Amino acid sequence: MDIQLVREKLERVVGDSVEQRDLSLKEWSSWAKAAKAGNEVSGTTAVIKGKRLFIPWNQSEAGITGFEMDAKVVTExxxxxIELVVEAARGAGFSNVISSPGDEEERNTRLGQWIQAQLDRGLLHEEIPDQLxxxxxxxxxxxxxxxxxENRTHRDLTYKQLNKLLxxxxxxxxxxxxxxxxxxxxxxxxESLLNGFKEESDEGQDTERGMLYDLCQGVYExxxxxxxxxxxxxxxxxxxPLQSLTSAVSLLRESLQLGRLFHLTEHIHLPWALYLERLIYSIPDEQRRQFLDQTVPHASSTVFTDNETLSTLETFFQLDCNVSETAKRLYIHRNTLLYRMDKIKQETGLDVRSFQDAVLVKLTLLLCKVTKRK
Structure with a gap:
């Protein structure tokens, strides 16, 4: 594809002027360093220096030919x-592109950029384009x-490190x-990873999901x-992936957000275990506050901020409201646990050994984590 046609297409995309520019290899190195990418800048990476954005197009012995524009007129x-447009144009007939040692990393990075672009535009069901x-x-x-x-004390993971480990x-x-x-x-x-663990029954699905949890736990450790x-x-x-990758990433991100919000001490967040949390989070804050005010009087709301009470209730619900197993998990006598439950009942009027009251207490715990009460 002719470089002028590509330039005109980019101008229509950004709604501003785009200039063709030639950089010497020394100048290109300076742009790359300014982008804090050094030698890792690939043949499709847009770089910003000062107030200008440069997109490489072609490499020759003389240097780099590309497109330059005002960085302020374009979002991330x-x-x-724009990078995808340039890459697609190259695929239509331009072969003399800038070389890069990490072709696989570059392709996968472009896929990540494409996914993020679709998420930003609210397009969750677009098929992955051929040019990727x-x-x-x-x-x-x-x-x-x-x-x-995230590691606050060390440098972030690199693609090579994590890819090798996985x-x-x-x-x-x-x-x-x-x-x-x-x-x-x-x-x-x-999916072949799960061969031997699948069955047609519901029990088989539970086994598969248990396997997925174990895999997450293994990666975490x-x-x-x-x-x-x-x-x-x-x-x-x-x-x-070809049809549903973007929507999958959206759901995975939502699961991480909900898990980190509602289950602070956990590191594995499974979407099929967060249905109730998703429902609670979708309720407007004003309605959540009204529910709390009606269900739990202000005088007794301190029950749901006490660490010992919270730990007791969370464990009790995790173990399907089993009193004996909860006492064992908390390393306390069964009578001690019953005393704590009686205390909760006295202060809130809710008995967690009753199914209906247990549901209300569970909802209250979740609502307290996301609701701003005056």
Whole structure:
């Protein structure tokens, strides 16, 4: 495709003038360093220096030819889309592109940029475009994991580090997709990983989901032991990435958000275990406050801020309201647990040994975590 046609197309995309510019290799190196990317800048990476944005198009012995525009007129998501436009134009006939040692990382990074662009635009059901050159890797059914990682005392994970660790853990080929603007990684694993664990019955699905939880737990422990930091993971049932990858990432992100909000001490957040939390979060704050005011008087609301009471109730509900098992888990006498429950009943009028009251207490616990009360 002719470079002038590409320039005109970009001008229509951004609604502003786009100039063709030639950079010497020395100038290109300066732009790359300004972008804090150094030698990792690839042949499709847009870089910003000062108030100008430069998108590389072609490399020759003389230097780099590309497109330059005002960085203020484009958003981060639009930059990602511009990169996709340029990449698509190259695929239509321009072969002399800038070389990069990490082709797989570059392709997967572009996929992450495309996913984020679709999320920003609210397009959850777009099919992955041909120009990303990833359809051959994303055919069939795959299991999507989302990893959120942060380490305040050390440098963040690199693609090579994490990819090597996960390849070893899953003992097979995976697709690792870094998502832009965050410390999130999408991990796609072939469904064959679950062979031997599937059955047609409901029991079989429970077994599969238990397997998915165990895999998340394994990844969490592996990363914690290797690098420390804070990790959170979510996973979905197997999907077909070509048609549903963006919607899957949206649901995985929502699960991480809800899990971190409602279950502060946990690191694995499964969407099928967060139905009630999703419902509570969707209720307007004013209605949540009205429910709390009607259900739990202000005089007794301190019950749901006491750490011992909260720990007791959370454990009780985790163990399906089993008094004996709860006492064992908390390392207390059964009578001590019954005393705590009687105290809750005295102060709130709610007996958690009654199903109806237990439901109200559970809802109250969740509502207290997300509701601003005056």
């Amino acid at each position: 998501s639009e930059i990602r889309l 050159n990833l359809k051959s890797r994303l055919t069939g059914t795959m299991v999507p994991f989302l990893l959120s990682y 390849q070893s853990y899953f003992d097979g080929d995976i697709t690792l997709v870094p998502l832009p603007g965050s410390r999130e990684w999408l991990i796609l694993v072939g 592996l990363i914690s032991n290797e690098w420390g930091g804070t990790s959170h993971l979510s996973v979905l049932d197997p999907i077909t």
